[in-house]
Amino acid sequence: MxxxxxxxxxxxxxxxxxxxxxxxxxxxxxxxxxxxxxxxxxxxxxxxxxxxxxxxxxxxxxxxxxxxxxxxxxxxxxxxxxxxxxxxxxxxxxxxxxNIKYGPQQVTITGPDSVAVGQLVTFTCSALCHPVCEYKWYLNGREKATGESYIIGQARPVDGGRYTCMASNKMTSQTREAIKNLSVIGKGNRTHRKTEQIQLSLVRILAY
CATH class of the missing domain: 2.60.40.10 (Immunoglobulins)
Known part of the structure; x- marks a missing residue:
């Protein structure tokens, strides 16, 4: 009108x-x-x-x-x-x-929960923000990288653990986080090797 x-x-x-x-x-x-x-x-x-x-x-x-x-x-x-x-x-x-400034809201991490040794891993963090949020990545509490995505070219056992994406908005002075746990399975994984050894021992016992 x-x-x-x-x-x-x-x-x-x-x-x-x-x-x-x-x-x-x-x-x-x-x-x-x-x-x-x-x-x-x-x-x-x-x-x-x-x-x-x-x-x-x-x-x-x-x-x-x-x-x-x-x-x-x-x-x-x-x-x-x-x-x-x-x-x-x-x-x-x-x-x-x-224009209303808001967020971060609904912070989420997309990516695998488990991968084999040597596999490519891509984590992506997203959040509802205005203006666009900034992102930081942590592995077991230690800062690893910044940016919307975190990529591991070839996964190793040491890459397994608790990943945290911290989304922050400078305009609202607010931060939110999302968490994802990653398991790396395969050669070099002590837990996996131990499981294989137990399974092999059981096979030998059954064979007798």
Whole structure:
């Protein structure tokens, strides 16, 4: 919904600004201000061209000059406008795009749980983030690499263990992790060799 722009408006420079320079972070507090030059009798707020009304989370000041999000959520991401009016005219601001910063959420690691010695291993970490998250990889608590993927060209027994992907978002100052255990089976694996020896001993006993 776009309000008509009169040819000779006594109100001018209608615009939306945020209260502070801090970004809008999911589940945080956030406030928008409708500024205008001239004598303003009333203000209306629009979200994606539809009139915005108060709710349990959205609080308007007495003169509708500000709208407070308490808290702001991902569903609030949209284009906002403010229409300022006096007795003779109404002027609508340009669109203000509200982008919500969030995450990491739903951090997951995709990749195998077990591989044979010498096999290629590719782990990929993903998370819901805005902006895009940064990733760090740990093996048994020791940092190994950075980036979305972690690749082992040829798996060795020492590559087995507990892998952790730590996803972080600098804008929200939040971190989340996902964990996956990897077993490397085959020659050089002491546990595997011991199992083979036990099985061979049983075969010999049965043969007698």
């Amino acid at each position: 776009v309000l008509a722009q009169p040819s000779s408006a006594s109100i001018s420079d209608v615009r939306i600004v945020q209260e502070t320079s801090a970004p809008a972070i999911d589940k945080g507090l956030f406030k928008l201000i409708c500024k205008a030059e001239g004598t303003v009798n009333s203000r209306l707020w629009l979200k994606d061209s539809q009139f915005l009304s108060t709710s349990g989370r959205l609080i308007f000041s007495k003169n509708n000059e500000t709208v407070s999000f308490s808290p702001v959520l991902q569903s609030d991401e949209a284009s906002y406008q403010c229409a300022a009016s006096d007795t003779n005219s109404s002027v609508t601001s340009a669109k203000y795009r509200l």
